Amino acid sequence: MKGLQCIAILGLGLFGLVSATSNDSIKERDIPFDLNGSKFVYPWPVKLYQFETQRKQRLEMAFMDVAPTGPPNGKTAVLLHGKNFCGPTWKETADKLTAAGYRVILPDQIGFCKSSKPKTYQFSLQQFAMNTLGLLKTLGIDKVTLIGHSMGGMLATRFSLMYPSNVTELVLTNPIGLEDWKALGVPYINTDISWANEQASTYNSIRGYEQATYYVGTWAPAYDTWVNMLVGIYSGSKGIDYAWNQALVVDMVLTQPVVYEFHLLKPKTLLLIGAKDNTAIGAQWSPPAVQAILGHYDVLGPQVAAMIPNGKLIAFPDLGHAPQIQAPDRYHEALMGWLKTA
Numbered sequence: 001m002k003g004l005q006c007i008a009i010l011g012l013g014l015f016g017l018v019s020a021t022s023n024d025s026i027k028e029r030d031i032p033f034d035l036n037g038s039k040f041v042y043p044w045p046v047k048l049y050q051f052e053t054q055r056k057q058r059l060e061m062a063f064m065d066v067a068p069t070g071p072p073n074g075k076t077a078v079l080l081h082g083k084n085f086c087g088p089t090w091k092e093t094a095d096k097l098t099a100a101g102y103r104v105i106l107p108d109q110i111g112f113c114k115s116s117k118p119k120t121y122q123f124s125l126q127q128f129a130m131n132t133l134g135l136l137k138t139l140g141i142d143k144v145t146l147i148g149h150s151m152g153g154m155l156a157t158r159f160s161l162m163y164p165s166n167v168t169e170l171v172l173t174n175p176i177g178l179e180d181w182k183a184l185g186v187p188y189i190n191t192d193i194s195w196a197n198e199q200a201s202t203y204n205s206i207r208g209y210e211q212a213t214y215y216v217g218t219w220a221p222a223y224d225t226w227v228n229m230l231v232g233i234y235s236g237s238k239g240i241d242y243a244w245n246q247a248l249v250v251d252m253v254l255t256q257p258v259v260y261e262f263h264l265l266k267p268k269t270l271l272l273i274g275a276k277d278n279t280a281i282g283a284q285w286s287p288p289a290v291q292a293i294l295g296h297y298d299v300l301g302p303q304v305a306a307m308i309p310n311g312k313l314i315a316f317p318d319l320g321h322a323p324q325i326q327a328p329d330r331y332h333e334a335l336m337g338w339l340k341t342a
Helices: 002-014 087-099 125-138 151-162 191-199 203-213 221-234 239-255 259-264 297-307 328-341
Strands: 025-027 047-053 057-066 076-080 103-107 144-149 167-173 268-274 311-316
Touching: 047 125, 057 087, 057 125, 076 087, 076 125, 076 151, 087 103, 087 144, 087 221, 087 328, 103 125, 125 151, 144 151, 151 167, 151 239, 151 259, 167 328, 191 239, 203 221, 221 239, 259 297, 268 297, 268 328, 297 311, 311 328
Parallel strands: 076 103, 076 144, 144 167, 167 268, 268 311
Antiparallel strands: 025 047, 047 057, 057 103
16 A cells, blocks of 8 residues: 555656755855856856755756846746856846836756756756746746746746646747757757767857857847857866756757647746747758758748747747847837737
8 A cells, every 4th residue: 555655746846846855945146256167247146046856966956036127026036048048138028027117036947057066967857847836836827927048948848738737838049949859850869979079069169159140140249249158168167067067958958849738738838939040959960951941940930839838929020049138129019019909
């Protein structure tokens, strides 16, 4: 009987029951300037969610917790960053949301930015979702408006599938995972090769990729802020571990597709898509014939919107992978207009 009870408890765990433990804590003071390898100055005070995970590793998840600047509406928005982004890249969006009365939480996922860079960790979207829910539970937050960009959109999708009762509205901004790259022919590569590629990252390589993909060949001086943010981490005190974590993230997004589950999403969902985006993880090491069929967001956006039961698509035909940075006025008009009616 005890064995059956144990199985039942484990089964409940598989359905995503997560609560803050007595070991979870929030650190708000004595935050070092060089925090887990990042010296980038954040727009609001950085706090640390400290918790145990994967063989009782004590890790730190950096986050910003921004109070409403307008009349509070009682809602909390959680903004999830992409692979080549950090919490501060959501600054303008957070400003719009706080002015509208939202409390805004901006976490850095484990392995990113100002969060811990573990030497051994199984990177999965499920683990990231559990970590994020643990943070929210520790802060006493139950229901959220969940907004994810790029990899953060892929994570927001997984979070919403695991914890549908915790998400009131879901916004996906140029999420990755709209197609299964490995099923379309992207070859698998050893993580040591990805690690070497990550360690070779420079200002020029990062800018070149972002200019071609995020901003459709254009460039503005303000974009340098986000390039230099990444350069500082790659060259910082945790640079080697950061590059390794990023290699494991590449493996994660390649091998954990969400495209087959969009039809299971329950929250009202908005897809905000820069249609000139061509992001496709693994395209750079794929054969030309495979490259040619990947990353067509002008096609993928409508396809995925049609899969989502309560989905709506707003497309920006002339924008790339980061519409919230490339054309913030247009992006935020669409976002805030939808949230008012959601």
